[in-house]
Amino acid sequence: MIQELAANPFFGIVLSVSLYLIGQQLHKRWPIPLFTPLVFAIVMTIVTLLLMDISYETYFSGGQYINMWVTPATVALAIKLKKNIAHLRENVAAILSGIGIGVVFHTVIIVLLSLTFQFNEELAATLFPKSVTTAIALGVSESLGGIASLTVAVVVFTGVLGAVVGPTIFKWLKVTDPVAQGVAMGSGSHAMGTTKAIEMGDVQGAMSGLSIVLTGIAVVILAPVGLLLIQLLFS
């Protein structure tokens, strides 16, 4: 009986959306990382499915209807890019070189650490897109042969971590320029970093939002190089 009901698409949808809403309420009261609505919803959905002995495939008969919106939402990032493109013109050299250097550097670190820990091809591909927004990371990971669900988890964790440590890093390194702060938050920890950047100020927020998209595009452009590196070094 439970299995049949769980296979109904509305089971997965209601389960995940309700947990997300509960997470929002909890996060409002206790703003700790575990109560970030997305983190809470993922963890609690998994716990519920395991306790009720429901498979991921069964859950996904509903989950797919949420999942299919990722693509149009990613496409819609073009609107954010269009609205913030004016900010780019004012500091185009600084922003583009910052993001370019950052993305290349990030790839090098991922490759070096993956070699150190003797990760396989699949894990390296999973980690490669970790600093970009989930939608783009998901696509890049899939096209490089990574584990999509693990990429989502890694990306989410990166976002939560970046939002927490970002302000401290800026204090230590005396990064006081609001443009620099925004670009760093957006390119290093995507949408969650942007949430923090918006709290830091309007300039930071706009820059961070712009940087999410630019970093995503940079990672996509670099992906063929990443794929080549991964194939050369990890197989």
Added chain:
Amino acid sequence: MKIIKQLFWLFLFSFLGELLSYLSPIAVPGSVLGMVLLFTALQFNWIGMEQVEDVGEWLTNNMAILFIPAGVGLMTNFGIISSVWWQLLVVIFISTTLMIALVGVVVQLIIRRSRVRSGQHAARVSPLWKGEKVSDPGTRS
């Protein structure tokens, strides 16, 4: 009706992106190609902002909820995670902190340099200021 029209554009560009991704020899996600196509269409005014804005903004502002099913997919990968979880945490911690630090420092350095060159003070930072010449990294002395 307005919402249906806006959805139509977003779905159309999603599909065009997927189509282009399918046809292209390199691995670029269809969603990103769709985004680039929509941006191009907006930039050249083939499509007006008001034709996609409401639904598009609603989607991007509430994106997090859309990743739940993909994230729940973790439960099918417990085997891999249990064998490398602490290494993953180390990789995430090191790469994230270094990325934020490096990008912040580099962007600040270049902005300060260009501002010194064009005789402006670092204090005058505002997204609204006009007239600052964007520096060309190629001609820096």
